[in-house]
Amino acid sequence: MSFKIAIIGAGSVGFTKKLFTDILCVPEFRDIEFALTDLSEHNLGMIKAILDKVVEANGLPTRVTATTDRRKALEGARYVISCVRVGGLEAYADDIRIPLKYGIDQCVGDTICAGGILYGQRNIPVILDFCKDIREVAATDAKFLNYANPMAMNTWAAIEYGKVDTVGLCHGVQHGAEQIAEVLGAKSRHELDYVCSGINHQTWFIDLRLNGRKIGKDELVAAFEAHPVYSQQEKLRIDVLKRFGVYSTESNGHLSEYLPWYRKRPDEITRWIDMSDWIHGETGGYLRYSTETRNWFETEYPQFLEAASKPIDPAKRSNEHASHILEALETNRVYRGHFNVRNDGVITNLPQDAIIESPGFVDRFGINMAAGITLPEACAATCMSSINVQRMSVHAAVSGDIDLLKLAVLHDPLVGAVSTPEEVWQMVDEMVVAQAQWLPQYAHAVPAAKERLSKSAVKTREWAGAARRNVRSIEELRAEKAALKQAG
Template identity: 85%
Template sequence: MSSFKIAIIGAGSIGFTKKLFTDILCVPEFRDIEVALTDISEHNLRMIKTILSRIVAANELPTKVTATTDRRKAIEGARYIINCVRVGGLEAYADDIRIPLKYGVDQCVGDTICAGGILYGQRNIPVILDFCKDIREVAEPGAKFLNYANPMAMNTWAAIEYGKVDTVGLCHGVQHGGEQIAEILGAEDGELDFICSGINHQTWFVDVRLNGRKIGRDELVSAFEAHPVFSQQEKLRIDVLKRFGVYSTESNGHLSEYLPWYRKRPDEITRWIDMSDWIHGETGGYLRYSTENRNWFETEYPQFLESASAPLDFKARSNEHASHILEALETGRVYRGHFNLKNNGVITNLPPDAIIESPGFVDRFGINMVAGITLPEACAATCIASINVQRMSVHAAIAGDIDLLKLAVLHDPLVGAICTPDEVWQMVDEMVVAQAEWLPQYAHAIDAAKDRLSRSTVQTRTWNGAARRPVRSIEELRADKADKQAAE
């Protein structure tokens, strides 16, 4: 097999980039490739290049690793481009959580829809289109763009429809949900089969089979409620399973943001979440987790570097889709996964222009989706509400239309359950002003938004949310890690 080049944009996401890289090296035919890393942070780029180069040297591989802050140079000649960026970093992300709290909107993650996810999309989409321009102009002809960055549906929608690049969106929610179901049913490797379909972060296990036997709602409910951990951590997901008849792929905290019923009152939030880990519903949980991880990487970098000198365990390949897709495309070994692509009739009761997440098979002919899936009506209704918000958000980001942006936020299910139109209008003005440096398409609207804010009579409040935890220090993280190791 001839060598080829992979570019990773946002490679400064050190832990995730290392995982993608080691997964790729687990494919024997891929050890002679070039991996080009690019990021706006020279500091992070140096760290990750040093780690990956150490892995290559320790395993005596011919793999070439390069790093540059010149994105176009990294993309030049690449056959595959993987996107892991977080536009605005943790600074902008903090505003995605902080400002909506002033208006009563309590988010756990805020990276998909809701107020935070919509603004995240506004920051991402202009940059996504810049990536696509570079791919069209300097990448290998027919290059494939693999997007891991959230908001998944909006980013993928913009890249396909406006960037005109062959794009697939990738997430790991399906795999994690499948692991949970396997655990509660006591399934061994290869015994559990399922079909998940819907939209990213609202994908549904519409068919679950254990050794070929179909597993129904009542059996799933009983198994989840009997599980000593999941029965507490996934209370909201279990309630949705009881009412909808199918289990959602997304975590308890994430799912709570997309539905207008569970996070609209503080007392209801605490009823449905679990504070054992951020992902189960904690206010701003992912922001805290991400902040702690950034600090942890900075302080513990020598240990990460030392671990990179160990021999690779080529059997320890993760279930992240990227390496498996590349393997199927390059070798013809068929891979089945769940992918984010334009619907075009694959799911019969979702709009054709929507970005769906649904099963497909990959081989040398590309990604081939399984067509003709019909979602249960409640699942479709929930997805369509989000799709309508996503569509408006993408169009607003492309046009720099602040009025359409406000309408998108107004139609968000959770925001609409909490805020009045006047509150939404002011909240969006405040978020756009706070994030102006990452929103070039709204430059013409910033002065008017500032003027409206100076004259506004809408009342806000100082509120940390229903279930906020402080960011832990490095010392506290070390102590927690030591406690967990001792318990094991």
């Protein structure tokens, strides 16, 4: 087979390499072309050198090109993969920093909540530019695979406004299933069969079977509470499991910021989170992790380049969906996964226009969703709160309506649990002004926002959050890595 895959945001070096090697685990894909594109020539140069080394080491005919000209990269592409972060870590820092001034403590801030909504405002105009290019220069009926957060908002915009065949992809379901298999004592994750459905980052394991035996709530609660690690790291998820009756896909930290109950007061935050790793609820944890990862990669790049000379091992192919979807579409080897698509009746008690994450099967006829799923009422209610925020956020991002944007933020579950309307109005003004360079649709609203900020009487506070860790230096990271290696 010979076709072209374009990767937008290919400067996400580690993730791009994973997608690349996964795809090349499919024997029929040896002769394809990868077109890499990114705003950063520096990052493009690094990732191209790594991928060229992989191709050379494995004696492959695969072609790799790299360009900052996105339209050139998309020309004739059958598949387009996006893993962009618009505004980079600079804008992301404001997604965490500014809401903290108003008492909103986020762990990740990339899905909903104040940070996720503003992240969507930066992403959606760019996503729609991608879609325009795909319609105009990519292959007819090209498929757009979106890995970028906020997943639901980006995918919603691409489908409703971009008019491109789009599927959103995430690995939360796989990670949650691996946890469940472990606590239940499965010898392999393949022993666990499950139906997981909802919306991205709020997906629920509504049916669990271990070697064909149905697993109920009480057994799952007992298994998690008996686990020496997860019983401490996933306290909030276990509490939700007890109350809702089903386990959520998302990490302790992620889930905590989608709900109005656990991060509303500093003492509540410290009660429910675990500081052993960022993903369990640390204030601004993913921002710290992303900063450290970037610094580490820049410093250790020669080692990453050397590692690229190893043979590709199909046994180490990851469970990221992209390669498996492409394999199913091109070879007709059926793949079952969980995909982000427009609902259109798949989940009976969520809106038709919502972007859901639910099971589907892929073959040469496309992605075929398993329809007729009904969520438990509490799960549907929680998803509905986020869906309403996502819908308003998408429409605000497309129209540049700052009043609708403020209403979207106001209706966010955690924001509403913490902040008054006056605080929300000022916070959004402050975030739009701070991020104006990435928000062209709000350019007309920035002068008035600045004027309101100059006259505002709403008080804020300088606060690092309830559970903040400092960014570690390269030396500290090396010392920790060496200590872990020595400990075995």
